[in-house]
Amino acid sequence: MPSQQKALILRSKQGEFALEDIPVPAPGPHQILVKVEAAALNPLDWKIQAFGVMRETYPAILGFDGAGVVEAVGAEVQDLVKGDRILFQGGHDNNSSTFQQYVLLPAGVSAKVFPSTVTYDEAASIPVGLSAAALGLFSHYAPSGSAKLYPPWEEGGRGKYVNQPIVILGGASSVGHYGTPVVSSIQLAELAGFSPIITTASPRNADLLKSLGATHVLDRSLTADALGVEVAKITSQPFEVVFDAVGLPATQNSAFDILAQEGQLVTVRQDAVGEAKKAVHPGKRVIQVYGSLAVPYHHKAAASLCAALSSLLEEGAIKPMRVEVLPGGLAGIVSGLERLKDNQVSAAKLVVRPHETR
Known part of the structure; x- marks a missing residue:
């Protein structure tokens, strides 16, 4: 596993995005390190940049939807192992945000194993x-x-x-x-x-x-x-x-x-x-609605949903969205956010593959 990774950084409030090299973090006792295979774009991402909302600390990494493979687990993690395919809701802080190649997540309600019938790109459209x-x-x-x-x-x-x-x-x-x-x-x-x-x-x-x-x-x-x-x-x-x-x-x-x-x-x-x-x-x-799985008053519902999600996907009760994969890995995000801003996306999720970044 590399010591450095690519990340799309918002350098300042209402500033510009830039691709940078940053360290790959190590998981704490109750965390998992995930290689991000796919990250989906949301309108909230461009609104944070345009209006300076939600984030007060900069430089900032954005991105809320992701899917990938567990690379390492903390000493106290019991329900996930290296190699698990997971989808997750990130964006709680820079370490968990998905516009980078590796993320740190709490090994709880923000992640769930998903079946092999669902691709990483499709999984990233869900959380x-x-x-x-x-x-x-x-x-x-x-x-x-x-x-x-x-x-x-x-x-x-x-x-x-x-x-x-x-x-x-x-x-x-x-x-x-x-x-x-x-x-x-x-x-x-x-x-x-x-x-x-x-x-x-x-x-x-x-x-x-x-x-x-x-x-x-x-x-x-x-x-x-x-x-x-x-x-x-x-x-x-x-x-x-x-x-x-x-x-x-x-x-x-x-x-x-x-x-x-x-x-x-x-x-x-x-x-x-x-x-x-x-x-x-x-x-x-x-x-x-405040649709964050990390909000304390939603923890019980989030844990319940995450526990059932794999079987719901397996049976087709929950289906992923149609996705459009943007070229260039993280470099494709900026133009994708412009399309969302201009309301040019309908019935689909725009997705990038961070490890395709050059």
Whole structure:
């Protein structure tokens, strides 16, 4: 194993990215060292650079989605061994961020072995979107930050919400912070028994989303009033939960409008529903997702999800996203982030292979 590695460094707040050589770290007693075979890009990565949010210490390494192989384990690690193929959510600090060739991770909820039927590129498309959807909807242990529905991956959870409708706004775009959690939320909603599962998207992505479990795909360009009319044509049942995977003020307010009087709007961004509207409907709740497996109040749900994930992937209950591999390893990230910034990516995850960096 080399002593040095390539990393994409953000030198200063709102600064420029640069490729640099940095040391390969050694794992502590409860850590694992992972060779990053694939890292996926998220809209949050360009927003950190553009707006100077989330990171206060620089130089900084970004990147939240990864997959790779365990290279070394700490003395106290028991559930992972050298050679294990894992997918993981990184980005908690520079050591765990995925825009580098090797990462250090806590040997707990941030990693999970995945089956050989899933490629490293595909595996890297899963962690952040899945965690945003799973924790936002099904973290029933959490005191806040979730709708607290019962998880479909736990005993007794499959089909628990049979014949209850759900709306998932966001289609397959990469507008929100977390890329495309709508893909995972559709699959989890189907596993939980929700029906109908109504989502919004560009019409070109309708077949893809139906293949993942959506029963109805409405045009994402519908106005708030038109959306209300269309969902009323599909079902007269009240919507107790709406998941907004985009989180813009327009989508949040549209979602709030179609909620049942005691319903929950789960959104991936800060609450932007009008105060006057809330005053008229005091029973409706707006919940902002913080889709990090490392947050202490999500630890129980995260551990539960990670324990079930390999078998869910094996049976196809959770499917990876379509991926586009960018050339040049870490050097391909900057242009990829520009595409995300310009909303030029739909129904796919952009992925790089750090060890292809020259």
